Amino acid sequence: MSTLPDGYRLLQVPAQRQDEFVAVDRLAFVVPADPAVDDVVPFAVPDDRMVAVEAPDGEFAAVHGSFPFRLPVPGGAVPCAGLTWVGVRPDHRRRGLLRAMVRAHLDRALERGEVVSALFASEPVIYGRFGYGCAADNLRMTLPRGAALRAVPGSADLVVRLEAADETRHGALVHDLHERVAAARPGWATRTTPALRVRALADPPPWRDGAEPLLVATVTDATGAVRGAATFARKAAWEPTGPAFVVRVRQLLALDAAATHRLWSFLLDLDLTATVETPMLPVDDPLTHLLVDPRPARTRLEDNVWVRVLDLPVALAARRYAAPVDVVLDVRDALLPANAGRWRLVAGASGAAEVTRTGAEPDVTLDVRELGALYLGGRSLAAQAAAGLVQVRGGADVAAVAAAFAWPVAPVCSWIF
Numbered sequence: 001m002s003t004l005p006d007g008y009r010l011l012q013v014p015a016q017r018q019d020e021f022v023a024v025d026r027l028a029f030v031v032p033a034d035p036a037v038d039d040v041v042p043f044a045v046p047d048d049r050m051v052a053v054e055a056p057d058g059e060f061a062a063v064h065g066s067f068p069f070r071l072p073v074p075g076g077a078v079p080c081a082g083l084t085w086v087g088v089r090p091d092h093r094r095r096g097l098l099r100a101m102v103r104a105h106l107d108r109a110l111e112r113g114e115v116v117s118a119l120f121a122s123e124p125v126i127y128g129r130f131g132y133g134c135a136a137d138n139l140r141m142t143l144p145r146g147a148a149l150r151a152v153p154g155s156a157d158l159v160v161r162l163e164a165a166d167e168t169r170h171g172a173l174v175h176d177l178h179e180r181v182a183a184a185r186p187g188w189a190t191r192t193t194p195a196l197r198v199r200a201l202a203d204p205p206p207w208r209d210g211a212e213p214l215l216v217a218t219v220t221d222a223t224g225a226v227r228g229a230a231t232f233a234r235k236a237a238w239e240p241t242g243p244a245f246v247v248r249v250r251q252l253l254a255l256d257a258a259a260t261h262r263l264w265s266f267l268l269d270l271d272l273t274a275t276v277e278t279p280m281l282p283v284d285d286p287l288t289h290l291l292v293d294p295r296p297a298r299t300r301l302e303d304n305v306w307v308r309v310l311d312l313p314v315a316l317a318a319r320r321y322a323a324p325v326d327v328v329l330d331v332r333d334a335l336l337p338a339n340a341g342r343w344r345l346v347a348g349a350s351g352a353a354e355v356t357r358t359g360a361e362p363d364v365t366l367d368v369r370e371l372g373a374l375y376l377g378g379r380s381l382a383a384q385a386a387a388g389l390v391q392v393r394g395g396a397d398v399a400a401v402a403a404a405f406a407w408p409v410a411p412v413c414s415w416i417f
């Protein structure tokens, strides 16, 4: 069902109209064409996932795309449609084009067997109405040079090697580390297409904002095995008081605690620098535990990945639960009525769950938006209840249900897609 105004139509964009697709997003996101960027950063939306709304005059008025992810979730991973490149021309906005595109996106994703959709929101107010819930937060920290870290055995034995970032030399290495980290981190979408992988190390001069070209620091153990890598660049700043360079860390990938410690120790003590800016970190990142004195850090909390449950019984049964639970959920879903109504979720000691239709009285009543927020294990159902966002039947054990939906590792997605 389309809610498009008269004369507008939705279509999958044929490859030969890719330039028109891109032109709409340039206008919507204020990203002028620039050969210095466009020649080195590949277009990444797969051909069969470019969708547009054509205006009555035959021009594209709105576009969106999606990426085919396997999204890590508590105890597993699920097929996920990563919604991206959503843009409506300023002269066609607020007449329902986004609403029609989201409708089409949800339907097409379900047809492909994608049981959830995820996104990064340009403006957080937009997507809740479509059933997306903010499922993770991330931290960004600015640390003073020399911030001391607690000791970690084995860190000092690792060798740091610094090189200019180069796709040919480091692309596969960085991708492999990124995928290995994903195994343990809900929300950590990996770069599933070659174009997305190239973008991970892309560093066109207009993106540098005055910093040096991107560098890669790798850490290896005594056998020569790589245990982690960080990509970063320093921005020079000479102040009257002396050098105050900034270290901007784009990504830090570590396979163990020693590698994490070694990489941060290196980045926190570079000559001429005064501050170190972290990339998006999960709220439980090891760095937050390692800092001897966290107070000088300036920390900002941001909304990270948003999740929309598309196929409720499959999605809920595809993740694991941290504690046994037997609960009846009554779910509201205005856009996907197949999800609406009462579901019994039973998980045992293994964490695996069965999700079935039921007519039993509900323990918890909630919107699919709140279910999406809970899905990666990073939100507390008890906190949602305290905020009045979910209703819990008197007598239901909200703490037990909340404990089951929670997960010991905080979710995060490490890159904005």
Ligand SMILES: CC(=O)SCCNC(=O)CCNC(=O)[C@H](O)C(C)(C)COP(=O)(O)OP(=O)(O)OC[C@H]1O[C@@H](n2cnc3c(N)ncnc32)[C@H](O)[C@@H]1OP(=O)(O)O
Residues within 6 Å of the ligand: 028, 029, 083, 084, 085, 086, 087, 088, 089, 092, 093, 094, 095, 096, 097, 098, 099, 100, 119, 120, 121, 122, 123, 125, 126, 129
């Ligand atoms: C996953 C991503 O790609 S996020 C990127 C989103 N894109 C951008 O931010 C680029 C710039 N903005 C745009 O292109 C457009 O303004 C969009 C895509 C945000 C909205 O497109 P529109 O076609 O104007 O939205 P549409 O008319 O379908 O509005 C649907 C509803 O969302 C609301 N809405 C849409 N955009 C916004 C916004 N930025 N802030 C608040 N409310 C909004 C509308 O008021 C409407 O509300 P309703 O449900 O009460 O009727």
